[in-house]
Amino acid sequence: MGSDCSSVVAEELHVLAVDDSLVDRKVIERLLKISSCKVTAVESGRRALQYLGLDGEKSSVGFDGLKVNLIMTDYSMPGMTGYELLKKIKSSSNLREIPVVIMSSEKVLARIDRCLEEGAQEFLVKPVNRSDVKRLRDIILQGYENDENKGSQKRKLQDLSPTSCFARDLTPLKSASASASSQQSCLKRPRL
């Protein structure tokens, strides 16, 4: 990862959306674009891993240069489920910091628990709406802002020289959001 002194995160997040349903991909794509996010939509977990450069084929073509800030994946997909994709991402040292949101039309408590325990940022019940997306976007951007503030404090403390542009580690918000969401569509538990 290259080093970058300036604020890396512009107002636009890059979201990787994974869903086997074309209808749902179209809708989530539009939802994200209208919320000022860049979107890459793929139809399977395998494709998602290929895009993220994790498919085991060490083709260093990898990403198309755009770093992914958020992954939104459907739960029930043929081949690799969203849960399996989540596990693969969280077990990768490169990618585990990327927040992963699971979407499902079924509100199964055991499923939700499993996903959150595996490190999912959130579990959204479909159909996902605009306010869900907006909330996600705000949470993630807030996370970057917090990191940046932390970073600038460090600079003051250590009195760094101009040459030390440290590598930006785009770690999103780690602490559990305390927001008791009144929205029925979102279920979240504090991560231990």
Next chain:
Amino acid sequence: MEVVGQLQKQYVDFITSLFREAYLDDQYVQLQKLQDDSNPEFVVEVVSIFFEDSEKLLNDLASSLLVSISLFWVFILCLRPSLLLMVVLFFLLFLFQLYSQQQVVDFKKVDGYVHQFKGSSSSVGAQRVKNACVTLRNFCEEKNLDGCSRYLNLVKQEFYLVKNKLETLLRVSITLW
């Protein structure tokens, strides 16, 4: 332009009735809100994809519930049995077919298709279709072939109904705006 005004009113009345009769739900409104000048065809595009996907799913569903044992019947006829024997054989075969159909149908596969259909109809706001899918899934879970066949017909019916209405709706809205 009075004609346009009248058409607009008819459009509003029509779409209101669709919501009232639960053909469409709030998700359709959400889709409309996602449409703007930068993407003026959004609703038509999504709905068209839904139609295409659904036709395919309905075909897959129909064939996955179908078990073809008709050849047995032909065989029996070829034996030219006596009338009594024919009646007995038909009866036995009928029972056999009932039994084997239960075993041969892959309910998990059927459930998978219905789940997909439920998802896509929910994403476009086709409420009645979605609800019919939910009931159909229950029959799948019970491995109730008869229930599945009946409800598949209902799902199909609801789909074609809402398809018809949406096509009308979209045609009119394109003309008017």
